[in-house]
Amino acid sequence: MASILHFIVNTIDTLGYIGIFILMAIESSFIPLPSEVVMIPAGYLVYQGRMDMSLVILAGTLGSLAGALINYYIALKFGRLIVLKYGKYFLMKESTLLKTENFFKKHGPISTFIGRLLPLIRHYISLPAGLARMSLWKFCLYTLLGALVWVAVLSYFGFYLGSSLGDTQSINEIAGAFMGSSKDSLQLDIKSQVKNIMLVIIAAVIVIGIVYSIISKFKKSK
Secondary structure (H helix, E strand, O other): OOHHHHHHHHHHHHOOOOHHHHHHHHHOOOOOOOEEEEEEEHHHEEEEEEOOHHHHHHHHHHHHHHHHHHHHHHHHHHHHHHHHHHHHHOOOOHHHHHHHHHHHHHHHHHHHHHHHOOOOOOHHOHHHHOOOOOHHHHHHHHHHHHHHHHHHHHHHHHHHHHHHHOOOHHHHHHHHOOOOOOOOOHHHHHHHHHHHHHHHHHHHHHHHHHHHHHHHHHHHHO
């Protein structure tokens, strides 16, 4: 964990915005790299005057889209073949594939946007979108919107940490709050604050989902 953390922090510190782009592309693909380890330290560097907030958010958002597109195209090109050939071993039938396609035809945009805001799901929401052959421009648009919200929240939280803690902490200390098992009191507090932020986001997602369902039912009734 220490070597991975060092690699992440060193990539941000050395490559700057390009490093953020690369790391967030990795985060949005199959590799389980926490976005908190990337964007929160980047926000802290903004507070220190070493980076620009607009460029940090832009790099993080575009990196998220790049990683999501990798998953999307893998599922688009090979997903149907894998499901039809090996799906029975994972309790996935062709009927499940058809249901997924129909669902994303109707609810693909909102599912993609909401999925980008939810822990764990955000890493894999691109796969059913590609499997269902969701429109590429819609996928890109709603992935960008969801990623923009997520990246901005984490980046501004990193900036907030700077204004709260001052210029005394290293980005290694902040990033360490989200990797490894051994944490000091500051890291535990940072992780707790991020959990609270996630709960707020999840609550907002639930509200969005309820409103969307009500609107959809109203349109059907008309």
